[in-house]
Amino acid sequence: GESVGLHLPTLSVQEGDNSIINCAYSNSASDYFIWYKQESGKGPQFIIDIRSNMDKRQGQRVTVLLNKTVKHLSLQIAATQPGDSAVYFCAEIPNTGNQFYFGTGTSLTVIP
Amino acid sequence: DAGVIQSPRHEVTEMGQEVTLRCKPISGHDYLFWYRQTMMRGLELLIYFNNNVPIDDSGMPEDRFSAKMPNASFSTLKIQPSEPRDSAVYFCASSSPYLASGANVLTFGAGSRLTVL
Numbered sequence: 768g769e770s771v772g773l774h775l776p777t778l779s780v781q782e783g784d785n786s787i788i789n790c791a792y793s794n795s796a797s798d799y800f801i802w803y804k805q806e807s808g809k810g811p812q813f814i815i816d817i818r819s820n821m822d823k824r825q826g827q828r829v830t831v832l833l834n835k836t837v838k839h840l841s842l843q844i845a846a847t848q849p850g851d852s853a854v855y856f857c858a859e860i861p862n863t864g865n866q867f868y869f870g871t872g873t874s875l876t877v878i879p
Numbered sequence: 880d881a882g883v884i885q886s887p888r889h890e891v892t893e894m895g896q897e898v899t900l901r902c903k904p905i906s907g908h909d910y911l912f913w914y915r916q917t918m919m920r921g922l923e924l925l926i927y928f929n930n931n932v933p934i935d936d937s938g939m940p941e942d943r944f945s946a947k948m949p950n951a952s953f954s955t956l957k958i959q960p961s962e963p964r965d966s967a968v969y970f971c972a973s974s975s976p977y978l979a980s981g982a983n984v985l986t987f988g989a990g991s992r993l994t995v996l
Contacts, residue, residue: 801984810883810970810987811922856922858985866935867912867985869922 775854776873786844788873790857795838797859797868802831802842805872806853814842814855844875852877883988885971891994897959900991903952904973912985913946913956914970922970928954961995968992 780786792800798819803811817824817831817840824831830843840857854872861868884903892898904911912927926936931948939946943962948954958965972987 799984803987810972810990813984813986816984866924866927871921 775871777876778873779876779878780847782847782849782877782879784847786842786847786851786875786877788842788844788855788875790840790842790870790873792838792840792857792859792868792870794859794861794868795835796861798862799860800831800833800840801858801860801867802829802840803856803858803869804851804853805856811856847875847877849877849879851875883971883973883986885969885988885991887991888989889992889994891996892961893996894962895960896995897957898961898965898993898995900956900969900971900993902954902956902971902988904954904971905986906952908973908975908986909951910974911948911954912972912974913954914972914987915967916970916990917967925956925969958993961993963995966993966995 801816802814804814805811815826815829815831817833822833828845832841842855844851852875854874856872857870858867883905886901890898909930910927913925914922915925916922923938925938926946927934928948931951944958946956956969968990970987970990972985974985
């Protein structure tokens with residue numbers, strides 16, 4: 768029979784190019800956002816975070832942009848490398864508690 | 880710190896058997912979370928604890944699932960009896976209060992891959 772499952776958005780980029788991964792969140796009361804990277808066979812790993820009072824934060828080769836007007840979050844990876852191939856999740860944490868709400872994820876494949 | 884430690888990494892069992900998954904959180908983290916990841920539903924929160932006390936177990940699928948945290952350094956997730964639809968990767972994660980930033984926020988273990996035949 769037909770298998771039904773999550774249809775992960777996928778993104779393929781050439782090694783060395785920049786990658787942009789997008790995430791739409793739902794709760795306007797969320798005041799903290801995190802990007803996680805999950806490699807095959809591993810647990811999600813923290814990449815970068817941003818608070819709702821910021822619109823941009825930079826890390827090493829990564830930048831997170833937050834647009835609260837349209838409830839949109841993006842992760843930019845500069846000079847993408849094969850080791851960046853993974854599933855990327857955004858998570859939002861509302862100011863009402865300690866729940867972490869995860870998106871469905873985006874699968875990034877880096878072509879050597 | 881060795882991070883969040885989960886065991887077993889892989890478990891294959893037969894329908895009807897009891898399954899116990901174990902987790903050791905990062906020392907000093909007072910929140911512990913159990914998540915389940917499947918292709919069908921992605922990453923789902925099952926239950927979380929604060930200072931060893933269960934705070935929200937609304938994600939626990941049914942009475943066959945139970946979780947305990949007898950002390951600050953150990954938690955178990957038990958499935959009894961197990962069913963094929965329980966096959967998934969179960970992640971434990973721990974965190975300090977969420978207002979802390981950076982890598983202290985929600986650190987995941989490597990996961991326990993459960994297959995129920």
